[in-house]
Amino acid sequence: MLNPGINDSYSRRRFLKQSTFGVLALSASRFFPVFDSGVNLPPQIVGQLRFFSPKEYLIVEAMADRMIGKLNDGAPSASQVDVPLRADKFLSGADPEIQEQFHQLLTVFNAPAFTFLFDFRLSSFINMKPEDQDTYLEDWMTSIIGFRRTGFQALKRVSLSMFYTESRSWKEIGFEGFDAPR
Amino acid sequence: MIIESKDISKPVRESADVCIIGSGCGGGASAKILAEAGKKVIVIEEGGYFKTDEFESTEEFAFSNLYRQRAGQATDNLAVTVLQGKCVGGSSTVNWTTSLRTPDFVLEQWAKEFGVKGMRTKDLDPYFMRIEKYLNVHVEPDENHNLQNRIILDGAKKLGYRAKATGRNTRDCAKIGACGFGCPIGAKMSVNVTYIPDAVKAGATIFSEFRADKIEVTGSQKKVLGAIVDRLTQKQVSDFVIEAPIVVVSASSIFSPVLLLKSKLANSSGQVGKHLTFHLTSALLGTFDRSMYPSSGIPQSALCDEFLNKNGDGGGFWMEAVPATPTLAALAIPGFGGEHRKLMQKYPSIGATIVLVKEIDSEGTVTVNDYGRPSISYDLGSRDLDYLKQGLKATAEVQFAAGAKEVLTLHARMTSFKSLDDIEKKLARADWGPNEIALYSAHPLGTCRMGEDARNSVVDSHCQTHDVKGLFVIDGSVTPTSLGVNPQITLLAISEKSAEWIVENFNRIVG
Ligand SMILES: Cc1cc2nc3c(=O)[nH]c(=O)nc-3n(C[C@H](O)[C@H](O)[C@H](O)COP(=O)(O)OP(=O)(O)OC[C@H]3O[C@@H](n4cnc5c(N)ncnc54)[C@H](O)[C@@H]3O)c2cc1C
Ligand code: SF4
Numbered sequence: 001m002l003n004p005g006i007n008d009s010y011s012r013r014r015f016l017k018q019s020t021f022g023v024l025a026l027s028a029s030r031f032f033p034v035f036d037s038g039v040n041l042p043p044q045i046v047g048q049l050r051f052f053s054p055k056e057y058l059i060v061e062a063m064a065d066r067m068i069g070k071l072n073d074g075a076p077s078a079s080q081v082d083v084p085l086r087a088d089k090f091l092s093g094a095d096p097e098i099q100e101q102f103h104q105l106l107t108v109f110n111a112p113a114f115t116f117l118f119d120f121r122l123s124s125f126i127n128m129k130p131e132d133q134d135t136y137l138e139d140w141m142t143s144i145i146g147f148r149r150t151g152f153q154a155l156k157r158v159s160l161s162m163f164y165t166e167s168r169s170w171k172e173i174g175f176e177g178f179d180a181p182r
Numbered sequence: 183m184i185i186e187s188k189d190i191s192k193p194v195r196e197s198a199d200v201c202i203i204g205s206g207c208g209g210g211a212s213a214k215i216l217a218e219a220g221k222k223v224i225v226i227e228e229g230g231y232f233k234t235d236e237f238e239s240t241e242e243f244a245f246s247n248l249y250r251q252r253a254g255q256a257t258d259n260l261a262v263t264v265l266q267g268k269c270v271g272g273s274s275t276v277n278w279t280t281s282l283r284t285p286d287f288v289l290e291q292w293a294k295e296f297g298v299k300g301m302r303t304k305d306l307d308p309y310f311m312r313i314e315k316y317l318n319v320h321v322e323p324d325e326n327h328n329l330q331n332r333i334i335l336d337g338a339k340k341l342g343y344r345a346k347a348t349g350r351n352t353r354d355c356a357k358i359g360a361c362g363f364g365c366p367i368g369a370k371m372s373v374n375v376t377y378i379p380d381a382v383k384a385g386a387t388i389f390s391e392f393r394a395d396k397i398e399v400t401g402s403q404k405k406v407l408g409a410i411v412d413r414l415t416q417k418q419v420s421d422f423v424i425e426a427p428i429v430v431v432s433a434s435s436i437f438s439p440v441l442l443l444k445s446k447l448a449n450s451s452g453q454v455g456k457h458l459t460f461h462l463t464s465a466l467l468g469t470f471d472r473s474m475y476p477s478s479g480i481p482q483s484a485l486c487d488e489f490l491n492k493n494g495d496g497g498g499f500w501m502e503a504v505p506a507t508p509t510l511a512a513l514a515i516p517g518f519g520g521e522h523r524k525l526m527q528k529y530p531s532i533g534a535t536i537v538l539v540k541e542i543d544s545e546g547t548v549t550v551n552d553y554g555r556p557s558i559s560y561d562l563g564s565r566d567l568d569y570l571k572q573g574l575k576a577t578a579e580v581q582f583a584a585g586a587k588e589v590l591t592l593h594a595r596m597t598s599f600k601s602l603d604d605i606e607k608k609l610a611r612a613d614w615g616p617n618e619i620a621l622y623s624a625h626p627l628g629t630c631r632m633g634e635d636a637r638n639s640v641v642d643s644h645c646q647t648h649d650v651k652g653l654f655v656i657d658g659s660v661t662p663t664s665l666g667v668n669p670q671i672t673l674l675a676i677s678e679k680s681a682e683w684i685v686e687n688f689n690r691i692v693g
Contacts, residue, residue: 069519071527090252093416097553098251134519141518141594146259149594149617153260156518161254164509164526165242173529175477175508178239178360 048085050092051099059110060084060158062126066133067159075172078163086162102158105151109140118148183382184231184270187391187410187419194389194410194422198224199692200684201406201426203394203441206272207673208657209432210373210381215681217384221688224387224424225378226406228433229269230413231390234375237364241509244363248276253510255436257546257558261616262460263513264558265624266434269364270390271374273434277624278361278482278505279370280668281319281349283310284675287491288665296662297634299643301676309675317351317371319671321483326357328479330503333468333533335484337584338501343488343576348502350483351670357479362505392422395554397429397445399650402692404429427692428652428684431630432677435658439548439629440556442640442655448630448647453640457631458546459664460560460623461538464570465504465514466577468533468586476532481505489569489576490540490666497542497565498666499573501580506534514620516596525590533586537573538625540666541566548629567614575605592620625669630659644687645680652691656680 041054049057064078064087078084091102108114115121119139121128128136140152163169170177200216202209205227217223230247237243245253250266257264267273284306292298313319327335327347338345351371361370368375378388394408405425409418431438439455442448486501506514511532515525543563551557578589582602590598593612599605613619633639636648641660647653656677658669665672684691 067518069521069523071520071523075523095251095553095555097551097555137518146616150259150261153617157254157260157513160512161245161252161509164512165240165245167240170508173508173526175529178358178363178366178477 045085049088051088052084052091056103056106057084057088058126059106060087062133063109063137063155064159064163066130066137067156068163076168078159081163081166081168083159083162086166087158090158090162102154105154109151109155118143184378184388184390186231187412190410190420193420194392194424196224196387196422197425198222199426199688200224200428200430201226201404201424202430202432203406204228204272204432204434204437204657205270205373205378205388205390206267206432206434206657207274207373207670208272208434208677209430210271210274210377211674211677212430212432212656212681212684213381213386213388214377214384215678216685217381217386219685221685222385223381224389224426225381226392226394226408226422226424227270227388227390228393228411229267229272229390231270231388232364232374234364234366234368237360237366239358239360239363239366241363241507244276245509248364257560259616262462262560262621262623264436264460264626265622266436266626269374270378270388271372273624274372274670275364275374276362277372277670279350279352279480280482280485280502281314281317281351281671282667284672285491285666287496288663291496292632292662296632296639298632298662299634300679301643306675306679309678310671313671313674313678314349317376318353319349319351321347321349322480326480327483328357328359328481328503329474330476330506330533330535331480331482331484333535333581333584333586334486334501334503337580337582338486338488340583341579343486343580345484345486345488347483348485349671350480355480359478359481359505361481362507389422394433394441395444397431397441397447397653399447399653402427402652404652428654428688430654430656430684432655432657435626435629436548436556436558438655438657438659440550440554442630443550444554448640448649448653448655450649451637451640453631453638455548455629456545457628457662458548458558458560458626459541459544459628459661460546461625461627461664461666461669462541462544462562462566462570463536463538463622463624464574464592464619465534465536465622466574466581467506467511467515467590467592468535468581468584469528469588469590470531470533470585471587473530474533476506476511476529476534477508486580489573495542495565496663497540497569499537499539499569499576500666501573501577502536502538504534504536506532514592516590516592516594516620521596533581533584535577535581536622537570537577539566539569539573541664545628571609575609578602578605594618625658625665627658627661627665627669628663630655631662632660633662644683645676646691654680654684
């Protein structure tokens with residue numbers, strides 16, 4: 001006997017598209033493309049981007065900084081460890097279905113139309129105050145809507161995995177790498 | 183000979199007696215047996231080939247080069263992370279060395295419920311013995327267990343639970359702790375340093391960065407068609423066709439069904455891709471008031487098996503240690519932002535123990551998505567969920583008995599205990615839906631299950647598909663049920679036995 005409470009929600013659908021809500025939100029995201037107008041990103045960064053648009057880069061930068069957190073103790077932030085650029089490199093080689101849905105996720109995550117729909121906020125994620133960004137992320141993490149929890153997981157995985165695989169993040173956590181005799 | 187995509191400048195057209203797709207436990211063991219019996223063997227492997235001194239012992243190197251999807255492969259809704267290797271040697275190259283025989287009650291169930299022949303304990307024992315000798319399986323002396331494994335040994339002992347050292351397939355292990363990143367000194371007796379070199383010595387050819395996309399069958403002849411891919415860009419640089427009368431699909435429980443479904447083969451039963459089991463895993467993170475060195479020393483050398491099949495229903499759970507390397511720990515630790523980071527700063531004092539559930543009423547499915555890749559789903563059953571809860575509770579007891587000051591589950595909403603008193607209450611209140619607790623599998627199995635009834639199984643007891651003579655599936659796909667133990671020794675035994683059967687019956691199969 002399968003657990004009726006869980007059976008449905010663990011069932012087979014695409015990454016992010018596992019609920020009617022998710023399908024609708026992702027379909028609607030096509031009508032709210034991420035416009036790059038007014039985005040000011042240094043040319044040396046724009047020149048390196050293979051996957052993100054400049055605006056998407058800024059969304060990931062803002063999101064990763066909140067996701068990783070900052071403790072005012074001199075330890076590096078997500079951007080200082082190049083999390084957005086490393087994520088760009090990783091996603092440029094990811095499976096096409098992951099690429100497609102990551103673009104859609106960033107739109108849904110940031111666009112004011114969706115922040116209003118989800119949380120009655122009128123601001124895009126990148127324009128929120130840091131405390132509001134944290135509350136917004138928390139809402140995604142614990143949402144009763146499976147699609148948002150999955151979206152949160154995707155953002156958390158990319159941010160943390162790009163941060164903690166980088167040796168610049170290790171000192172703070174007392175990890176010294178593996179001592180491999182050769 | 184091992185040929186990599188960089189060595190190739192034009193399309194490859196080859197023929198062989200046997201073409202094997204995948205070079206992990208299933209493919210590697212089959213290749214050795216078949217090549218040593220004088221058969222012309224070609225192995226196709228999608229991942230790259232690395233010599234042991236090329237393993238860099240960092241998560242960055244390993245995730246990018248040796249794992250499927252940068253160690254991020256998961257069910258479609260990301261609720262269960264499914265770890266698999268993608269390199270010569272398959273998942274064995276990145277596994278954690280635990281080497282255990284198949285439990286008796288599991289093999290009995292296969293015989294009774296699925297009519298599986300010749301796979302009872304007495305039939306597999308000679309294979310287990312041979313494999314254990316070949317891979318130098320042994321238990322570590324007491325002083326070799328690191329502090330993470332000591333949690334299990336010491337905590338369980340205090341509570342009177344059965345716990346013991348596990349078998350490990352290593353020789354001259356220097357206790358570096360990097361087993362999950364490819365052993366840099368070749369001490370781990372994984373398939374890439376044992377079966378594959380021996381298969382090559384016996385004349386097998388391994389093509390790495392070759393991805394099989396389709397199998398075609400014409401009469402008794404078969405063709406494996408696919409793409410040759412560039413290691414860095416993963417883009418196709420050329421193509422290949424291998425012709426052989428026997429094809430062995432050993433692409434793992436996730437990729438073998440994908441290949442069969444895409445090729446529209448061996449699925450008259452409708453069972454291909456069904457009955458996926460995970461050995462569903464979650465963890466408890468204890469904080470101790472001393473350094474626990476979560477990623478130092480031998481990562482996995484002990485287990486507590488007190489609760490496996492304890493009720494005689496074939497289910498239950500057990501506990502093992504886990505190499506909590508920084509990224510794996512960061513992804514498991516609940517929450518985000520400052521709170522998460524403060525927990526990461528406690529990293530050196532974390533003791534991580536995993537709970538692995540032997541499923542009895544959960545199942546997953548692998549289908550093919552619009553891009554020709556696996557789409558993985560999983561339905562968690564109520565009895566297994568109950569065992570997971572019991573497992574977390576028992577593991578918390580073990581952690582406290584071993585000296586943990588606070589214990590954290592992997593629930594998205596931070597759920598921690600400072601004593602045993604509030605465990606049950608807190609677990610009862612916790613959320614258990616997808617992405618409300620982090621779940622993992624490093625042991626995905628099933629999906630092309632073995633049995634003697636062609637209506638409800640994909641392969642027979644020799645791993646030959648019921649539908650197509652000369653088409654075999656030899657890997658983790660063929661297990662009819664969840665194993666309840668780490669699978670590599672079981673899979674190697676099934677592979678060696680099935681490959682021997684191919685050798686003995688070669689003329690009859692191809693005739
Ligand atoms: C991190 C980790 C730790 C583990 N620890 C343990 C442990 O301690 N003890 C234990 O017993 N087990 C452990 N396991 C599990 C064990 O290693 C696997 O169950 C076993 O290796 C599975 O064997 P397989 O042949 O089914 O598949 P794999 O070993 O995964 O091999 C399949 C191979 O096929 C290749 N492939 C897939 N599709 C294609 C295609 N289309 N064309 C060409 N090649 C393809 C893949 O790249 C892969 O190399 C662990 C696994 C992981 C990931
Ligand atoms: S612990 Fe032993 S087997 Fe594992 S990587 Fe280190 S030397 Fe190799």
